[in-house]
Amino acid sequence: MRTLLTNARLIDPEAQTDAPGWLRIEGGRILAMGPGETAAGDEDVIDCGAKCLAPGIVDIGVKVCEPGERHKESYGSAGLAAAAGGVTTMVTRPDTTPAIDSPEVLEFVTRRAREASPVHVLHMAALTKNREGREMTEIGFLMDAGAVAFTDCDRVVADTKVFSRALTYARSLGALVIAHPQEPGLSAGACATSGKFASLRGLPAVTPMAERMGLDRDIALVEMTGARYHADQITTARALPALARAKANGFDVTAGVSVHHLTLNEFDVSDYRTFFKVKPPLRAEDDRMAVVEAVQGGLIDIISSMHTPQDEESKRLPFEEAAAGAVALETLLPALMRLYHAEQLTLPEIFRAIALNPARRLGRDCGRLAACAPADLVLFDPDAPFVLDRAKLQSKSKNTPFDGARMQGRILATWVDGAIVYRRE
Amino acid sequence: MSFPHRHLLGIEPLAPAHITALLDLAETYVDLNRGEDKHGVELAGLTQINMFFEASTRTQASFELAGKRLGADVMNMGMQTSSLKKGETLIDTALTLNAMRPDLLVVRHPHSGAVDLLAQKVNCAVLNAGDGRHEHPTQALLDALTIRRAKGRLHRLNVAICGDIAHSRVARSNILLLGKMENRVRLIGPPTLMPAGIAEFGVEVYDDMREGLKDVDVVMMLRLQKERMDGGFIPSEREYFHRYGLDAEKLALAKPDAIVMHPGPMNRGVEIDGEIADDINRSVIQEQVEMGVAVRMAAMHLLARNLRAARAQARAGAPG
Numbered sequence: 126m127r128t129l130l131t132n133a134r135l136i137d138p139e140a141q142t143d144a145p146g147w148l149r150i151e152g153g154r155i156l157a158m159g160p161g162e163t164a165a166g167d168e169d170v171i172d173c174g175a176k177c178l179a180p181g182i183v184d185i186g187v188k189v190c191e192p193g194e195r196h197k198e199s200y201g202s203a204g205l206a207a208a209a210g211g212v213t214t215m216v217t218r219p220d221t222t223p224a225i226d227s228p229e230v231l232e233f234v235t236r237r238a239r240e241a242s243p244v245h246v247l248h249m250a251a252l253t254k255n256r257e258g259r260e261m262t263e264i265g266f267l268m269d270a271g272a273v274a275f276t277d278c279d280r281v282v283a284d285t286k287v288f289s290r291a292l293t294y295a296r297s298l299g300a301l302v303i304a305h306p307q308e309p310g311l312s313a314g315a316c317a318t319s320g321k322f323a324s325l326r327g328l329p330a331v332t333p334m335a336e337r338m339g340l341d342r343d344i345a346l347v348e349m350t351g352a353r354y355h356a357d358q359i360t361t362a363r364a365l366p367a368l369a370r371a372k373a374n375g376f377d378v379t380a381g382v383s384v385h386h387l388t389l390n391e392f393d394v395s396d397y398r399t400f401f402k403v404k405p406p407l408r409a410e411d412d413r414m415a416v417v418e419a420v421q422g423g424l425i426d427i428i429s430s431m432h433t434p435q436d437e438e439s440k441r442l443p444f445e446e447a448a449a450g451a452v453a454l455e456t457l458l459p460a461l462m463r464l465y466h467a468e469q470l471t472l473p474e475i476f477r478a479i480a481l482n483p484a485r486r487l488g489r490d491c492g493r494l495a496a497c498a499p500a501d502l503v504l505f506d507p508d509a510p511f512v513l514d515r516a517k518l519q520s521k522s523k524n525t526p527f528d529g530a531r532m533q534g535r536i537l538a539t540w541v542d543g544a545i546v547y548r549r550e
Numbered sequence: 551m552s553f554p555h556r557h558l559l560g561i562e563p564l565a566p567a568h569i570t571a572l573l574d575l576a577e578t579y580v581d582l583n584r585g586e587d588k589h590g591v592e593l594a595g596l597t598q599i600n601m602f603f604e605a606s607t608r609t610q611a612s613f614e615l616a617g618k619r620l621g622a623d624v625m626n627m628g629m630q631t632s633s634l635k636k637g638e639t640l641i642d643t644a645l646t647l648n649a650m651r652p653d654l655l656v657v658r659h660p661h662s663g664a665v666d667l668l669a670q671k672v673n674c675a676v677l678n679a680g681d682g683r684h685e686h687p688t689q690a691l692l693d694a695l696t697i698r699r700a701k702g703r704l705h706r707l708n709v710a711i712c713g714d715i716a717h718s719r720v721a722r723s724n725i726l727l728l729g730k731m732e733n734r735v736r737l738i739g740p741p742t743l744m745p746a747g748i749a750e751f752g753v754e755v756y757d758d759m760r761e762g763l764k765d766v767d768v769v770m771m772l773r774l775q776k777e778r779m780d781g782g783f784i785p786s787e788r789e790y791f792h793r794y795g796l797d798a799e800k801l802a803l804a805k806p807d808a809i810v811m812h813p814g815p816m817n818r819g820v821e822i823d824g825e826i827a828d829d830i831n832r833s834v835i836q837e838q839v840e841m842g843v844a845v846r847m848a849a850m851h852l853l854a855r856n857l858r859a860a861r862a863q864a865r866a867g868a869p870g
Contacts, residue, residue: 319745319746319747320746320747321746321747321748321750321751322747323745323746323747324722324745324746324747324748324751325562325722325751326662326663326684327662327663327681327682327683327684327685327719327722328662328663328682328683329683330746332746396663396666397662397663397666397667438639441639441641441667442639442640442641442667443640443659443661443662443663443664443667443682444661444662444663445661445662445663445682446661
C-alpha cells in the first residue's frame with residue numbers, strides 16, 4: 126500500500142535543505158520524494174498542511190527502567206513517550222538494575238521491547254560487568270545478541286588499564302564504545318558546576334575542567350588502541366578544542382550533548398529545584414553557548430534526550446541527595462525549537478544531530494529522507510505554542526525541568542516503518 | 551516593624567530595612583535578658599520544635615532558651631539518632647511533625663537547601679539553624695547585632711572574615727548580610743578553602759592574612775573543622791596557625807579598636823590564639839553568645855506575629 130504525504134515542508138539533514146515538497150511511502154520505506162507538488166495516484170493521501178516532515182529521531186542514551194524499576198518507566202510507557210516525541214528509534218542504556226551486561230539480560234530486554242514498544246528499540250550493553258569498571262563484559266556475545274554499543278553510562282572506568290584493554294578488545298570486534306568523559310576524582314560528590322551559583326547555594330561542585338581531563342585521557346587511549354569512541358556528553362567550552370584536535374587527527378571519535386545542556390544553565394536550578402539536577406550538572410551560560418555553537422558547526426555530532434526517569438521519591442529530597450536525571454523523550458524536539466526560534470540552529474542542523482548522525486554512528490540507514498530509507502518520519506509544527514503540563518506526559522515518571530514552561534513545537538504525527546504510531550488529536 | 555516573611559530561611563531574601571527592624575527588636579530583648587525577670591509572653595501558647603539533623607550544643611541551647619523566655623512550649627528532637635536512620639525521608643518526617651501542629655520549627659540539616667525543602671511542606675514558620683554550606687541566618691544576625699553594639703553602626707565598616715570560607719554557612723550568611731548593609735568585606739584564607747567564583751560576590755579576597763587584616767574594623771574568625779585539617783585542604787594544623795591563625799602580631803595590623811569575633815566553638819591554637827580570644831578589650835566572643843539568644847527571640851517573635859496575623863486572616867476569610 127502506498128501513501129503520499131503532500132504539501133509538506135521537507136527537512137532533509139543530508140542535503141541540509143528545508144523546502145516544500147512531497148514524499149511517498151510504500152512497504153515501510155520511502156519510495157520517492159521531490160519538491161513542489163505531485164499528482165496523486167491510486168493511494169492514500171495525507172495533506173501535511175505545510176508543516177515540517179523530517180526523519181524520525183534516533184535517540185542515543187534513553188533509560189528504560191526494565192529490568193529493575195519498571196514503576197519508573199517500562200518499554201510500553203517509554204515507547205509511547207517516544208512516539209509522542211517523534212523519536213522513532215530509542216537506543217537504550219544499560220544502567221538498569223541489574224545492568225544489561227550479559228546476553229541473557231539483553232535477550233530479556235530485547236523481548237520486552239519487541240512486545241511493548243511501538244517504536245524501534247536498539248540496545249546498548251555495559252562495557253564492564255555490573256558497570257563496576259573491573260572486568261569487561263562479553264562484548265562478542267553481546268554484539269551477536271544485538272548490542273549496538275558498549276557503555277558504562279555515567280560511570281567512568283577509572284582504572285586506565287581496564288579501560289584500555291576494553292577499548293582494545295572492542296576494537297578487534299569493531300564495537301562502538303560510549304564513555305562519559307569526566308575526571309572522577311574531581312567530580313566525586315559534586316552536584317553542581319563550580320562557580321558563583323554553586324558557591325551561593327553552598328552545593329558541592331565540580332570544575333568544568335574535569336570534563337576536559339576525562340576527554341583528554343579517553344582520546345589518548347583511543348589514539349593508543351584505535352577504538353571507535355563516542356563521548357556521551359560534551360558540555361563545556363574547555364573540552365571542545367580537545368575534541369576538535371582528535372577529529373583533525375583522524376581518530377574515530379564523535380561526541381554528543383543532552384538537550385538540557387543546550388537549553389538550560391546552572392541558574393535554572395534556582396532554589397534547589399531537583400528536576401534540574403542532571404549529570405553532568407548544568408553549566409554556565411558561556412559553556413551552553415559554546416556547545417550550541419559546536420553543534421551548529423558540526424563539532425558535536427549528536428544531541429540526545431538522555432531520558433532518565435526518576436520517581437517523586439527520588440527527587441523530593443535535599444538537592445545533594447536527590448537522584449540526577451530528567452525525562453525528555455517528549456520534550457526533546459520542543460526544547461530544541463527554542464534554539465531554532467533563537468536562530469542558533471536551523472531545522473536541518475537539528476535533524477543532522479538528532480537523526481542523521483546518530484543513525485550513521487550506529488550504522489543504520491534511517492535518519493534520512495531518501496528513497497529506500499525506512500519510512501520513520503515525524504511531522505511537526507515548529508511554531509505551535511503550548512504550556513507543558515508534566516501530568517500529561519506519557520512517561521511513567523514526570524521529572525521534567527520544563528513543567529509549566531512555555532514551549533513552541535508540537536509533534537503532529539510519527540511514522541515507524543510507514544505505519545502511524547502517534548497522531549495528535 | 552516591617553518584617554514581611556513567613557520563614558527565616560536565609561539572609562538572601564531579607565531587605566536591609568528588615569534586618570534593621572529585627573536588630574532593633576533584639577535590642578529590647580538584650581535588656582530583658584539582663585533584667586531580673588526574663589519572661590516575655592510573645593510566644594505564649596505556641597509550640598516550638600527544634601529539629602537538629604546535625605549535632606549542635608550552643609545553637610540548639612540558644613534557640614531553646616529564646617523560646618522558653620518568650621513562653622513557648624519547646625521540644626528538642628535529636629534527629630541524628632532518629633527516624634532518618636530508619637529510612638524515613640525528610641519530607642515524611644516533616645509531615646509527621648506538621649501533624650503535631652507546631653508553630654515554630656527550628657531546623658538544622660547537613661545538606662544545603664534541605665531547610666527550604668522542608669519549609670515548603672509544613673504549615674508553620676520555619677527557622678533555618680544552618681543548612682549544609684548554604685546559610686545560617688541567625689548567626690549572621692547575631693554577629694550583626696554584636697558589631698552594631700560594639701561599633702555604633704553597621705555600615706561603612708571593613709570586615710575581614712578569615713578561615714574556611716568554602717565549607718562555611720556562617721561565612722555565606724555574613725557576606726550577604728554585611729554586603730546588604732553596605733560594608734566592605736574581605737575574605738582571608740588559603741585558596742583551597744575559598745569557594746569558586748567568590749570574587750563575584752562583591753568581596754575582596756586575600757590569601758595573605760597580614761595584607762588582608764590591614765585597617766579592618768572587625769576580624770571574624772571561622773572554625774576550622776577537624777576533618778579538614780590534615781593534608782586534604784591544608785598541610786597541617788601548625789602551618790595553618792602560622793599563616794592564618796589570629797595572634798597578637800597579625801591583629802596589630804588591624805585598626806587599634808578592631809574587635810575579634812568567632813562563632814564558636816573555638817580551636818585555640820589553630821585558628822585563634824587563646825590570649826586574644828580571652829582579651830576582654832578585643833574579643834566580643836562572649837557577647838556574640840549573649841546576642842544570639844536576643845536575636846533568636848526577636849526572629850521568633852516576628853515570625854510568630856506574622857503567623858498569627860496570617861491565621862487570623864484565614865479565619866476571617868473562611869466561610870462560617
